[in-house]
Amino acid sequence: MTVHETWQQLADHALVPVVVLDDPAAALPLGQALVDGGLPVAEVTLRTPEALAGIRELAGYGGLLVGAGTVLTPQQVDLAVEAGARYVVSPGLSRAVVERCQAIGVPVLPGAVTATEVQAAVELGLEAVKFFPAATSGGPAAVSALAAPFAGMRFVPTGGIDAGNVADYLALPAVLAVGGSWMVPRAAIRAGDFARVRELTSQAVAATRGR
Template identity: 55%
Template sequence: MSPATPPASVLDLAPVIPVVVLDDARDAVPLARALVDGGLPAIEVTLRTGAAPDAIRAIARQVPQAVVGAGTVLTPAHVHTAVEAGARFLVSPGWTDTLLDAMRASGVPFLPGVSTASEVVALLERGVTRMKFFPAEAAGGTAYLSALASPLPQARFCPTGGVSAANAASYLALPNVACVGGTWMLPSDALAAKDWDRVRTLAAEAAAVRSAR
């Protein structure tokens, strides 16, 4: 897969997807390199700060080993901004028909967010089988996802929200979970200190979660 080619599916990129919030786009490249070196090539940069588009653009251009995507996608304008910056996948905390249409039209894979069985069924009716489960822990965690597996086996999830080093393996052990998203490998003090070596070490520990699947 070339750096410009969208992945076939977000869920198959890596068992753990770091969820990155950046206030300074200048940190994007060294942070992305640390995550890739640690074994986490799929990186979700959330559109929660003004620095996000430039951060996505920098990673897309300067860290070809990374597959950078955009998170907290809430509007069609967000979709356009993210894809224009070089995002190769899109993640939203929830969805509407308008947002879903925009993500479909973007040409890159996407994960619309769900937290209830009804939302899952509504997406399945629209032909979407890959979803973000958010906020994972608050919405019922592994018990809830396990309960969905039998009646809705075609749905596959990336749980995010409250996923940590302590429970990531439990999520990944579920038959309907393909990957998890989280921030535990990105502690705020390490980011503030630009301690990329620590991020690299924590990324390597997170990447090792795959052995528990």
């Protein structure tokens, strides 16, 4: 799958569940809950010791587009891809991370919230960036302002987004998709309450249908 095809798949789903996994045993039931809820996407953040094992489990679940989030170094790029991640997400713009992803042909979505950072992403040949943290960096108004001078860039706002404001972001033509954790609450995953995850996911999908 090409970089463009990966981003198109995210755009088709409009939402990217940002997952924190504390136990890899929760990965498969989580994947089932996401699929059953109509959202076969997961960005597993490398914030826990079990994240890579969780990515490995989810990557083996058919039909899921699995990415690795909070990737900070080229070494983490290699580990995430080895585990089965099909795209990489960083909180900021690291040239080393971007270039490592490009060298091995893995789509990368670095964080960028200023014109300088977005321009740096353009110079690196990127077509999409993660707008993070979205809520504290100006929200939809900031995304709209940045989209004006960077007409070819697409944004994936993440951070402080929930069911109450997701529509404001998805209404912007420059927004590729929106990342969030409200449909995959860490407490519900820890408790094994995957019925709750499925319900929240279904509600999120229904709310964004026809964006």
